[in-house]
Amino acid sequence: GENVEQHPSTLSVQEGDSAVIKCTYSDSASNYFPWYKQELGKRPQLIIDIRSNVGEKKDQRIAVTLNKTAKHFSLHITETQPEDSAVYFCAASGNDYKLSFGAGTTVTVRA
């Protein structure tokens, strides 16, 4: 089955700086890569996703890149704000729909 690895496990950044989270996946058949943000005690919420026919996608301060050859994808958050503090999960799925998640990155934005 699919194996998704996520790094780093914790990330502390100064407000206004950028944050980058990287994930690798093992199954070359995976074609959908969502990112979820989970605040303490809340449900995971989709913040951005990318499909295998696209190399990069941006939504305001958030961007995701995908390198299918290397089987890795990354989340970039620019101009970080305190409300960006949360746990971020990457995930991957193929045509079987089930999402395989990374272990999560705890992001802390220091004011």
Add this chain to the structure above:
Amino acid sequence: GAGVSQSPRYKVTKRGQDVALRCDPISGHVSLYWYRQALGQGPEFLTYFNYEAQQDKSGLPNDRFSAERPEGSISTLTIQRTEQRDSAMYRCASSLGDRNWGETQYFGPGTRLLVL
């Protein structure tokens, strides 16, 4: 509109008891998924329904776990003869079901199960 809802939100039970966890997906969502999330970890896939058909149950840990969605809407995850290792957050998700792949899954608030 209303999101995915789950009940109960918290369940404390004694080892050996059966529990039933309920998921109510977003109205009109054809696909429904169950995941289990351990503390500090990402959700782990358990099972998937398309309408009332259980298409994939490869993630169910053993035969004490079962799930159903008899009318293609509400789903129930049942754990028989609970064990302490079953303690976790159980999350349900749903998606529209109108794509062949790459559908956005919307998660519910989860049921926190504690087996004493």
